[in-house]
Amino acid sequence: AQSVTQPDIHITVSEGASLELRCNYSYGATPYLFWYVQSPGQGLQLLLKYFSGDTLVQGIKGFEAEFKRSQSSFNLRKPSVHWSDAAEYFCAVGSNTGNQFYFGTGTSLTVIP
């Protein structure tokens, strides 16, 4: 069965510092991978997605993610975090066998001045 693991429940970084949020997936074939952000009182918003091709994907708000098949990972990165990036981040995987879509449990990001 497909699954998504986000090992870090909560991360705290200083404003201006770099950020990496981890995501590991379990899937037999090439997955369709997504990162969503959920700010308080707001709906989930897509940051970026990977289907195929270049394994380094650029998204909105200065985020990027790298697909590493050998590590079954799709980690989200940002070189310099802003206070407005404080939110909950979800990794998700789509499966074309059985038409399924799975979210991880999320990583809560706190940004300190």
Place this chain on the structure above:
Amino acid sequence: GAGVSQTPSNKVTEKGKYVELRCDPISGHTALYWYRQSLGQGPEFLIYFQGTGAADDSGLPNDRFFAVRPEGSVSTLKIQRTERGDSAVYLCASSPSTGGFYRDTQYFGPGTRLTVL
């Protein structure tokens, strides 16, 4: 342009009651999805509509849950004989394409927080 809207934003009900949660998707979006998000968890898929029909309802937890989309736009999630375990945020999303929901970009509403006392 309006995004996905959900009403009510909050719903408090008593165990055993019936509730309806409404979702208005982005105009023109053919696909509509319902998810349930429990505290501290990621969204959990419930059902996916393509037009008026439920293309995949494998995530509905039991027969107390039912959803409709009679005109291919607005959808209603219906929960009968509510239980305390049904308390969660119910999210709705829509997408414009028919590429299969495992690869579409989904646009989410703010959710309805359901509390069953």
